[in-house]
Amino acid sequence: MARTTRKRSTLANRAIAASAALILGGGGLIAVNVYASAGEGNGQNPNGTQAAGQSVSTIDCPDVGNELGEVPQQERGNVDRELATLDTQITTAYQRFADLKQRIESDRQYGQQQILTPLKNERTVILQRIAALIERGNAPRPQNLESMAPCTLRADDNDGQNQGGGQNQGNDQGQNGGQDGGGQDGGQDQGQDNGGQGQDGGQDGGDQGNGNGGQAGNGPEQSDFVDIQSVQPNVSKPRNRNGASRGTFSTSCGVNENGKFNPDNVIVAPGVANGAHHMHDYVGNQANDAFASDDDLANGQTTCANQGDKSTYYWPVLRLQNGQQENDANADGGGKDQNVGEIQTPSQVTLNFVGNPRSKVTAMPRFLRIITGDAKAFVNGDANANASWSCTGFEDRQLKDKYPICPEGSQVVRSFKFQSCWDGQNTDSANHRTHVAFAQANGACPNGFRAIPQLVQRIVYDVPPPVFDGASPSVFAVDSFPEQLHKPITDHGDFINVFDQRLMNKVVNCINTGRKCR
Numbered sequence: 001m002a003r004t005t006r007k008r009s010t011l012a013n014r015a016i017a018a019s020a021a022l023i024l025g026g027g028g029l030i031a032v033n034v035y036a037s038a039g040e041g042n043g044q045n046p047n048g049t050q051a052a053g054q055s056v057s058t059i060d061c062p063d064v065g066n067e068l069g070e071v072p073q074q075e076r077g078n079v080d081r082e083l084a085t086l087d088t089q090i091t092t093a094y095q096r097f098a099d100l101k102q103r104i105e106s107d108r109q110y111g112q113q114q115i116l117t118p119l120k121n122e123r124t125v126i127l128q129r130i131a132a133l134i135e136r137g138n139a140p141r142p143q144n145l146e147s148m149a150p151c152t153l154r155a156d157d158n159d160g161q162n163q164g165g166g167q168n169q170g171n172d173q174g175q176n177g178g179q180d181g182g183g184q185d186g187g188q189d190q191g192q193d194n195g196g197q198g199q200d201g202g203q204d205g206g207d208q209g210n211g212n213g214g215q216a217g218n219g220p221e222q223s224d225f226v227d228i229q230s231v232q233p234n235v236s237k238p239r240n241r242n243g244a245s246r247g248t249f250s251t252s253c254g255v256n257e258n259g260k261f262n263p264d265n266v267i268v269a270p271g272v273a274n275g276a277h278h279m280h281d282y283v284g285n286q287a288n289d290a291f292a293s294d295d296d297l298a299n300g301q302t303t304c305a306n307q308g309d310k311s312t313y314y315w316p317v318l319r320l321q322n323g324q325q326e327n328d329a330n331a332d333g334g335g336k337d338q339n340v341g342e343i344q345t346p347s348q349v350t351l352n353f354v355g356n357p358r359s360k361v362t363a364m365p366r367f368l369r370i371i372t373g374d375a376k377a378f379v380n381g382d383a384n385a386n387a388s389w390s391c392t393g394f395e396d397r398q399l400k401d402k403y404p405i406c407p408e409g410s411q412v413v414r415s416f417k418f419q420s421c422w423d424g425q426n427t428d429s430a431n432h433r434t435h436v437a438f439a440q441a442n443g444a445c446p447n448g449f450r451a452i453p454q455l456v457q458r459i460v461y462d463v464p465p466p467v468f469d470g471a472s473p474s475v476f477a478v479d480s481f482p483e484q485l486h487k488p489i490t491d492h493g494d495f496i497n498v499f500d501q502r503l504m505n506k507v508v509n510c511i512n513t514g515r516k517c518r
Helices: 008-024 073-106 108-136 294-298 501-512
Strands: 058-060 152-154 225-227 248-251 279-284 314-317 318-319 348-355 370-375 388-391 402-404 412-415 454-461 475-480 491-498
Touching: 008 454, 008 501, 058 073, 108 225, 225 279, 248 501, 314 454, 370 454, 388 402
Parallel strands: 225 402
Antiparallel strands: 058 152, 248 348, 279 314, 314 491, 318 475, 348 454, 370 491, 388 412, 412 454
């Protein structure tokens, strides 16, 4: 598969100033939040659609996987496959919605009949299957699971949430106990909460008549970008205390020079081809696809310089939507799932494991699975969102729900700080989240959890600044589920620990003794 890295052109350098001025200049551009997310239960429209004539941008369905607390181990694979079917149903319904959008906006009942009612019926069948599988595994049958069958149509209310300065972007940036300032969820890193991320200065204008923006037809739009120079510094770190583990272990696994891509997700949708409905970049383990077992990963090849690290590190690809087609334009995860444009090869990928500001760390169990961020955060809300966007030279300013516009000579940076606390027992959980946790505001792990080396992942790209008008519009965006509209808040990272025991012991010893090791 072709991969590109674009150097910034002189034309693009001139365009950044114009783009920033257009985005930040105000000019009376205002968006109105016309609909709340049904997935969050905020003022759900009883008819499931907006009033006739109001803009709708996507399908909003409750995320069933997040709500499954107890799934018997022997049924998890079956349940995960049913959850993947729910995602496929939404993808299909969204594509139908996109084809019928104009008529739906003029006739709310048409949207109900053609999109929402059939989707509800399909989801009900799958939810009944999931409940039966859980019961078959001798666990209590989930109550009211079928109440999650209805979906709604909603507008892209991104701008309405951020009128007057993008307050959403600076909030909750402390999920990791503030280690290097990169997390979300709970606002533990208190110094970041009023950081002014995304000080839009009136950019709330959407995409100036370009529909949902982006050449995929489903985003991103102009309001998804902000000039990094308008963002106030907002990163702070918790203070190291006696007993802190201050070392760092770095593993070098390349930038996916091999061109390993697939739209699978062996953690969330094992055994399901195209379970992600977007393309992933892979570094490290080369055996990773939807059907890879732990034995496959243990016996796989790795791109990591230290062959004792066969871990798999993956994330959604970044594309440049510039009118040029990638050779997955007619493939699952690519054009078939409305992810278009040239896949960009990172200029740098840094993978560091760091310690805890209050305690020593303990070894990760082999095959521990960690997902950070939420691929469905646009409709789910930002509770599990955990990706940061910035620019080289400006990394004391982190964005959560905006893409950065970087000045000339600066590159785009994506950062992920993974959960750093483990329950001491499980390598995975039913919702792929509750077996790990983020440190609290003071760096301590929650009760019942122990500190483990924290993966800090940094990915750098040399991409041109966005251009929204003229003869050759061009924007960059991460791949996403189609209905997530390529929003930056949906960015996420996945990790499976396949360190051999000798190397993991070295990692722990290095971090606990305060050294810098490779």
